[in-house]
Amino acid sequence: MESFWELTARELSDKLRRGECSAVEVARACLDRIAAEDATVRAFLSVEPDWALSQAEEVDRRRRAGESLGPLAGVPVAVKDNLCVQGRVTSCASRMLAHFRSPYDATVVDRLLKAGAIIVGKTNLDEFAMGGSTETSAFQFTRNPWDVERIPGGSSGGAAACVAARMVPLSVGSDTGGSIRQPAALCGISGLKPTYGRVSRFGLVAFASSLDQIGPLAQSAEDCALLLEVLAGHDPRDATSLDRPVPRYASELEGAIKGLRIGWVPEHFTEGLDGEVGEAVREALRIYEDLGAELVEVASPHARYAVAAYYIIAPSEASSNLARYDGVHYGYRTDEKAMLADLEEERRLLRESGDEAALEEIDSALVRLYRRSRAGGFGAEVKRRIMLGTYALSAGYYDAYYLKALKVRRLIRQDYDRAFSQVDVIAGPVTPSPAFRLGEKTSDPLAMYLFDLYTVGANLAGLPAMAIPCGFSREGLPIGLHLQAPALEEVRLLRAAHALQRNTDWHRRRPGSHIAARSELRG
Amino acid sequence: MAISEQEIRKVALLARLELTPEEARLMATQLSRVLEYMELLNSVDTQGVEPLALAVEVTNVLREDRVTPGLDRESALANAPHRDDECYRVPAVLGET
Structure with missing residues (x-):
């Protein structure tokens, strides 16, 4: 029999719905898996076994009583530690908030709980989400599950690592300049930054309010869709929240790729891009072409700024x-x-x-x-x-x-507008290279900032963008494919991602267990 | 553009940060390097370009002017590092020498 931790959120939720397992069994298995793996990976800042089990018992009780349950009933989820959970510590991985207990729930936390998801703990991040490696956390380094000497990316490094190491099937992160997509790419999982305003930021500790957006990290585009459906929606408590209907993302995944116009930007494939990353991304583009997509070269003259x-x-x-x-x-x-x-x-x-x-x-x-x-x-x-x-x-x-930067921001946005008049999505690399080693860039802030060159554009322009696995380096490190779409076209992104995942198995690969690595470290 | 240690000290006051002399030196070096990179923006012609502060241009939203409960005093004070029954406590601001 398959262990629960091997299953996707969709598979788990189907099993739970059919009564083939209880939410308590799933929660226990998840907590055991965290106990075994996280001693090495260190993705979590806090784990809440008692609370998780009581949430699971409540789901089981309601199911037995025949009450209607939410779409994620019994599915474990991890929450980045810059999202408020009432009565619990929200540290932002900072000494500043080490003992801060949130007086209220973030809207996304409220939505998760209403959907029946089991919140098992809170994940590590760069302090206040500022960083690209999770090394600026005041409390601990999180390790990349594919190579524990390397960074998991950031700032949602814990959020990505716990999914990659199969501790939880779903994880919620935030993305201000790539903080969901970059760690998803470096950890070999899928992550989506929604359109600015699609998900309420109420209860997300503010970093850069015109750029911050909350989104899902998971093993597949399908699971991202499932989670996004729960997270998205209008919220009067966030003045920038969009009052637009939320599509049924998870039911809109199927759709032909034939005729999809995929843009690619030549500058993405020149100076500074690691050869293996370029190769893997080009191979993904070839697969899309085989599926009937049309590749179109588009210009992005201001991308370099x-x-x-x-x-x-x-x-x-x-x-x-x-x-x-x-x-x-x-x-x-x-x-x-x-x-x-x-x-x-x-x-x-x-x-x-x-x-x-x-x-x-x-x-x-x-x-x-x-x-x-x-x-x-x-x-x-x-x-x-x-x-x-x-x-x-x-x-x-x-x-x-x-003021100069805000003007350039508009020019970048206009580049996207022009590109999207010719193509449906833009595809390219997420990062210039696979995951680097712990400590490699800590003394050089500018080098760390330049690592964000492919991801910050979507935040500046407010557009939805996604990272999905598209290969591995010879050293066995994951490589991500970046997909960007016009505002509110998350369905288009998810469809394109899902199509690639139906035709490749990169997203099914998982790193080896860390229980052995742990005893080695001890020895 | 290079930024001097003296300027760093001025900005640190504006930012309400206390920096050790060592931190100020390192900050001057690192920020100078970052600001030097920012000079790239000077090569962009932004004549007549309107600044874009928020990507999704939202319109103002009004709600009914109705009293709803907010955070109660005890919850608001619960995380205060120094407080009394009803207020935050700070060092005396009057009568300083």
Whole structure:
């Protein structure tokens, strides 16, 4: 008999519906699998066995009572730790929020619970979702299940790794510049960033509000569709939430690829792209062609400016959003007595030296409290982005940086509009190379930022985009295919992804177990 | 564009961050490198291009002006690092020397 952890969400949910297993059995199997695998992979920041089992018991009770159940009844799901779950810690992988307990549920969490999904725990991420390797987490490194010496990608690194290692079939992440698609690609799973506004951001800890979007990570396009159907929909608590009907994504997957116009951008395949990644992506395009799709070369003249525009806009918004962490309302606060003593000592020294000007300028106790609390609560990458954003928004630089970036953002959006007047989807690589080694890029922020060059465009333009597996490097590392579509065309994306997955088995491959790796590490 | 340590200290105050001299030095080096890369944008002709702040251009939404319950005081204060029964506590701001 197959173990539960080998099944997709669709298969599990069918089995549960037919009464071939109980939600409690599935939850127990899932918790056992996490206990075995996560000692090495370290995808989870918190696991909630008691809560998971009580949610599962409730699903079983309702099923026995013949009550109607939601579409994900009994299916385990992991939630990225920047999404609020009432009464539980939402840390954003930051010292700042290490003990913060959410006073309410995020809308997506509310929707998951109403759909009967079993929330088993919260996954690791780059601190405040700022990073592409999950290495900026204040708490732990998450390992790529395909090679534990490598990063799982980020910022939703935990969310991708727990699905890749088959700990849970479904996972919810967030994507501001590629944070769902990039880790999905590097971990060999499927991930979708929906159209901006498709999924409510209420209860998602804000990073860059005009770019952030929540979406599904899973083993297949079909499972992404299943989860997206639950996540998507209008929410009056998010002013940017779109009030548009939600398609039945999971029932719209079948559809001929014949005649689909797939655009490809020549610049995606030139400088900086790893040869094996390029090969795998081109092979995927050939498969689409065999299925009857038409490949069309499209221009994207401003694509090369996307990273520069993104790394002005996102940090600018972040510097404003993260101003709320002040050591007063919630989150980390520095030791007040020590802070006041230091400040008094500084004042005394300045008085003694007669430096009136410096004495005049010294921080007030309140300002020093803010500064020292933020210095102690935030890690290096978050500080870098706050500084970068504050600089770009400051008097004298606003026009040259922030406003300029917003104008380039419109040009990028216009590139997409023109391309989508000629093609139905755009396909290309997700990342310039497969997963890199832990520590490889930590001392070079710009190198880390440049790794996002293929993914940030969809966020700047607000478009839906997806990563699906399309091959492996000779070293056995997964390679992802990037699909982008016009606003609200998630069905088109999912259909294209599903068609490839019906004709290839990349998405069915899974890494070896880590129980052995764990004892090796111990030895 | 290079950014000086002095400028870094000014921005750190605006950003309400305290940086050690070592952090300020590293920040100046790293941000200079990033800002140098941003100069790429100067080669884009944006004459007459309207800035785009939000990709999906949404229209304003109004709702009925009706009182609904918000977060109660206890929940709002529950995560405060320093509080009394009804307020957040901060260091004295008046009467500082």
